[in-house]
Amino acid sequence: MEDLKQRIKQMIVDHLFLAVTPSKIGDDEPLMENYGVDSVALFELVVGLEEDFGVSMEDRDFSVDTFRTVNTIAKFVEANS
């Protein structure tokens, strides 16, 4: 799970072009508030999940709540990969 979270943090930094070190992102840190994740950025994370983890998100699966924190994303990836 720790490895998965690190990969997710790397994906977030890459896809959002963030100027932070992935390890600085807290597992429960609110991504939207702390990293300014808006609807455009959120779409990039959906693309990132598909490209980097092979997890394709169908319309009906999508929930903003999935992207609240690294932990919530990790749970989704684990359940769907």
Added chain:
Amino acid sequence: MSVDAFFFADDLFGVWRGVASAQQVWVLAPPFGEEEKSARRTLTDIALAFQKRGESSLLFSFRGCGDSKGDFARVSLIDWRADLTNAIAEAKRRAPEAEIGLLGVRLGASLCLQVATAQNDVTELVLIEPLLSGRSFLSQQMMRQKIRAQMTGEASAEQQTATEWEDLDGWPLGPKMKSELQALDLMKQSFEVRARTRIFQVGPKTEVAPPLRALSEKLAASAEAIVMPPFWNLLDYSDAASLLRALSS
């Protein structure tokens, strides 16, 4: 060096940069809808970079888009391919001795590829993140709308009242355009392109993704990954320096 904003072929709005004596002229084909708005600044940066090295360009909008005339809900990809052909003719008229290059972004790139097949005199073809599959583009747009709906509390796509057309980020997607986009699949089409063809992937990855790699092999084109944000999605300005450097090679 002149800059001229004008209408041509009745309905199409274009911005010409350069001189009639240029040896190279580029027709710049934008994406459509919201992507066109976001890509405008980068396409202008590209036009300015071309102008700096003595090459002319015509940046235009497809009918129903930007400042071009026409009803977006009624246009089709056939119309837009005709627009691109008209833009090539206008570029040739303005720089008669120049070699013709086509540079497109997203759907503009896909249309450039289709039109270049029928144009023997296109010598350079630059495809920036071409849409390979219209169907997956449409499903991405639906996802985008769903994301926005959940984040803002606005009506989601499936809650919208059924009409003749669907809403694509505020752009009314007519049934004809929708079915043409659903049918668009560059990997299933055959192309005979004589132009030197370069494909650019734009995004966070340093390696070209397999689908674009496959297209480059199919076209015997080069493919390069440019690490920069997908500028056609962004409201903010994104520095196009890395793309401009790649284009200059």
